[in-house]
Amino acid sequence: xxxxxxxxxxASGQLGRELALWATDTADIIGxxxxxxxxxxxxxxxxxxxxxxxxxxIHCAAYTAVDKAESEPDEAFRVNAAAxxxxxxxxxxxxxxxxxxxxxxxxxGTGTAPYNEYDPTNPQTVYGKSKLAGEQAVQTxxxxxxxxxxxxxxxxxxNNFVKTMLKMAGERDQxxxxxxxxxxxxxxxxxxxxxxxxxxxxxxxxYHASNSGVCSWYDFAKAIFxxxxxxxxxxxxxxxxxxxxxxxxxxxxMDHSAIRSNGLNVLRPWREALNHYLKDSE
Numbered sequence: 001x002x003x004x005x006x007x008x009x010x011a012s013g014q015l016g017r018e019l020a021l022w023a024t025d026t027a028d029i030i031g032x033x034x035x036x037x038x039x040x041x042x043x044x045x046x047x048x049x050x051x052x053x054x055x056x057x058i059h060c061a062a063y064t065a066v067d068k069a070e071s072e073p074d075e076a077f078r079v080n081a082a083a084x085x086x087x088x089x090x091x092x093x094x095x096x097x098x099x100x101x102x103x104x105x106x107x108x109g110t111g112t113a114p115y116n117e118y119d120p121t122n123p124q125t126v127y128g129k130s131k132l133a134g135e136q137a138v139q140t141x142x143x144x145x146x147x148x149x150x151x152x153x154x155x156x157x158x159n160n161f162v163k164t165m166l167k168m169a170g171e172r173d174q175x176x177x178x179x180x181x182x183x184x185x186x187x188x189x190x191x192x193x194x195x196x197x198x199x200x201x202x203x204x205x206x207y208h209a210s211n212s213g214v215c216s217w218y219d220f221a222k223a224i225f226x227x228x229x230x231x232x233x234x235x236x237x238x239x240x241x242x243x244x245x246x247x248x249x250x251x252x253x254m255d256h257s258a259i260r261s262n263g264l265n266v267l268r269p270w271r272e273a274l275n276h277y278l279k280d281s282e
Contacts, residue, residue: 003025003026003027003028004026004027004028004055004056004199004200005027005028005030005052005053005054005055005056006019006027006028006029006030006054006055006056006057006058006196006199007030007031007032007048007049007052007054007056007057007058007096008020008029008030008031008032008057008058008060009032009037009039009057009058009059009060009061009087010033010034010059010060010061010062011031011032011033011036011060012033012034012035013033013060013061013062013064013157013158014153014154014155014157014158014160014188015060015101015153015155015188015191015192016031016033016058016060016061017031017156017157017158018155018156018157018188018189018191018192019031019058019060019192019195019196022192022196024196026196026200027056027196027200030052030054032048034061036048037061039059039061039079039083039084039086039087040078040079040082040083040086041086042086042089042090044086045086045087045089045090045091046089046090046093048090049090049091049093049094049096050093050094053094053096054091054094054096055096055097056096056097056098056099056199057087057091057096057097057098057099058099058101058195058199059084059087059098059099059100059101060101061079061083061087062079062080062101062131062134063075063076063078063079063080063127063130064127065127066105066125066127066244066246067244067245067246068245069125069126069127069130069246070125070126070245070246071245072126073126073130076126076127076130077126077129077130077133079130080127080130080131080133080134081130081133081134081137084100084133084134084137084138085137085141087100088100088137088138088141088142088145089141091142092141092142092143097144097145097146097199097204098138098142098144098145098146099145099146099147099148099195099198099199100134100135100138100145100146100147100148101148101150102131102132102134102135102147102148102149102150103127103128103131103149103150103151104149104150104151104152104183104210104249104252104254105123105124105125105127105128105131105249105252106121106123106128106131106132106135106149107119107121107122107123107128107249107252108122108123108124108249109124109247109248109249109250109251109252110250110251111251111253112251113255114253114254114255115208115252115253115254115255116208116254116255116257116258117149117205117206117207117208117255117257117258118206124247124249125246125247126246127246135147135206144202144204145204146198146199146203146204146205146206146207147205147206147207148194148195148198148206148207148208148209149206149207149208149209149254150186150191150208150209150210151183151184151185151186151210151252151254152183152184152185152186152210152220152252153185153186153188153191154185154186154187154188154277155187155188155189155277156188156189156277156280156281157188161185161217161220161221162224162274162277162278165177165221165224165225166224166228166230169225169228169230169232172232173232173233174232174233174234174235175221175232175233175234175235176234176235176236176237176241177217177218177220177221177234177235177236177237178216178217178218178236178237178238178239178241178242178248179216179217179218179219179236179237179238180216180238180239180250181216181217181239181248181249181250181251181252182214182215182216182250182251182252182253183210183214183215183216183249183251183252183253184210184211184212184213184214184215184252184253184254184270185210185211185215185220185270185273185274186209186210186211186267186270186273187211187267187270187273187274187276187277189273189276189277189280190211190267190268190273191209191210191267193265194209194259194264194265194267195209197264197265198264201262201264203262203264205258206258207256207258207259208254208255208256208257208258208259209256209259209267210254210256210267210270211267211268211269211270211272211273212256212266212267212268212269212270213269213270213271214253215270216236218234218236218237220270220274221234222234223271223274224274224278227271227274227275227278228278
């Protein structure tokens with residue numbers, strides 16, 4: 001397999017950093033954080049891509065403050081929609097494939113069966129709407145794209161639910177965790193491995209990528225403590241007990257039909273992935 005050149009945007013974020021630091025014989029990977037690349041500037045995107053001539057751009061940079069987006073819609077759309085347009089235009093001009101990282105928040109979360117890639121979207125938050133606008137920019141402005149929706153992301157870099165739970169366990173002896181939101185945790189290490197497999201193919205289109213299996217945040221928290229041998233009382237509560245500015249999807253399980261139908265590797269069960277992460281963090 002010929003070595004390809006991959007540029008990562010958002011290389012200081014959770015997933016971007018995982019990818020930027022990935023060791024592989026099949027690709028030269030260069031990551032750019034916001035200090036090195038201002039994606040909200042089309043000339044900046046054009047200059048950087050023209051300089052590096054990537055074969056693939058994996059666009060991880062995003063505005064991800066879900067609650068804050070409700071009071072900063074312009075900023076969320078500037079980063080998630082207009083800046084994604086810039087990345088799409090600049091990538092296409094240099095002949096690079098584009099992989100855009102999207103989210104389960106493009107759905108309304110009222111489903112009862114796993115969402116597949118062609119189910120109608122209906123985002124309920126500014127964040128979800130702005131990410132969907134990014135998807136639409138990619139589909140309109142690029143001809144060789146992968147859109148990869150993921151959910152409940154955690155990993156070695158940045159803040160996430162697993163780190164928050166472990167930190168809180170060190171500060172108190174009991175916790176309440178929401179039990180009426182159902183989804184699939186996704187480990188950045190597994191997601192990165194899938195993305196690198198995907199961008200070596202010409203299987204363009206929309207994908208749902210999360211670790212296999214389903215749980216609530218409450219189940220997830222219990223598993224984190226069990227697998228870390230931490231003794232803490234965890235009690236289930238409802239979404240209504242924790243009001244937030246942006247509504248959280250009650251059901252955000254995604255079906256991985258595009259991964260299966262293209263013969264790609266399905267991500268391992270979430271509990272196995274969590275175990276790997278916790279061992280790796282010791």
